[in-house]
Amino acid sequence: MTVIVLSGPIGAGKSSLTGILSKYLGTKPFYESVDDNPVLPLFYADPKKYAFLLQVYFLNTRFHSIKDALTQDNNVLDRSIYEDALFFQMNADIGRATPEEVDTYYELLHNMMGELDRMPKKNPDLLVHINVSYDTMIKRIQKRGRPYEQLSHDSTLEDYYKRLLRYYKPWYDKYDYSPKMEIDGDKYDFMSSEEDREIVLDQIVDKLKEVGKLPMDWDKSTDIQIEA
Ligand SMILES: Nc1ncnc2c1ncn2[C@@H]1O[C@H](COP(=O)(O)OP(=O)(O)O)[C@@H](O)[C@H]1O
Numbered sequence: 001m002t003v004i005v006l007s008g009p010i011g012a013g014k015s016s017l018t019g020i021l022s023k024y025l026g027t028k029p030f031y032e033s034v035d036d037n038p039v040l041p042l043f044y045a046d047p048k049k050y051a052f053l054l055q056v057y058f059l060n061t062r063f064h065s066i067k068d069a070l071t072q073d074n075n076v077l078d079r080s081i082y083e084d085a086l087f088f089q090m091n092a093d094i095g096r097a098t099p100e101e102v103d104t105y106y107e108l109l110h111n112m113m114g115e116l117d118r119m120p121k122k123n124p125d126l127l128v129h130i131n132v133s134y135d136t137m138i139k140r141i142q143k144r145g146r147p148y149e150q151l152s153h154d155s156t157l158e159d160y161y162k163r164l165l166r167y168y169k170p171w172y173d174k175y176d177y178s179p180k181m182e183i184d185g186d187k188y189d190f191m192s193s194e195e196d197r198e199i200v201l202d203q204i205v206d207k208l209k210e211v212g213k214l215p216m217d218w219d220k221s222t223d224i225q226i227e228a
């Protein structure tokens, strides 16, 4: 079984690359709950009131996805559970959670991570992190068009998004649950450019070979079989 998780800020291209990668590798994609998430619009309308509820909602759905993913042979998840605390910590730091909510959240997270430790596969095999600049992030958020995420909807989101990018750098540097790699999301348009898509897929395949999850002689013409 091979588990690949994507990470990166809002609009970085995680869901898009999850779809591309899982199709390419012949594995199952797992997406985080966004369009069917009833708390997300409430959070953007009143972050202080809903930050804790949203975090618990996401933690719960991420946990479900991980459990589902572990019943499949190989899979790609569009966001890691390890980013959960990053989001909540940032929201707490800007006063959107009470100390009691912070304590309860960390206790819950700790309990859930403890459950993960008991699962047949504790950690992913590879984390693929998509780096984007603020400008790219905003362009992609606009392109995707969820109304409540737009700067035109709420100008304070500029500070929120810039802050989020600042939290990601140390988070990625510290991440050590699995091998990891970065994709340059500013440089490669893996959505519209076939050439860029190939470059990015090659980078991921090379890393999977390096960490022993694909045979060294594997190439695109071979039947796609991720090594157990
Ligand atoms: N590398 C890329 N180049 C150009 N457009 C992209 C790229 N990655 C994603 N997009 C576009 O940006 C938007 C956000 O991508 P998405 O995959 O939903 O991001 P995320 O899941 O990280 O929030 C979508 O409209 C998608 O088509």
Ligand SMILES: Nc1nc2c(ncn2[C@H]2C[C@H](O)[C@@H](COP(=O)(O)O)O2)c(=O)[nH]1
Pocket: 008, 009, 010, 011, 012, 014, 015, 032, 034, 040, 051, 054, 055, 058, 079, 083, 084, 087, 088, 091, 149
């Ligand atoms: N407060 C939090 N917001 C979160 C979290 N995970 C995702 N999100 C938000 C950010 C986006 O508006 C939306 C989807 O995220 P994408 O990166 O997939 O675009 O959900 C979280 O843990 N806390």
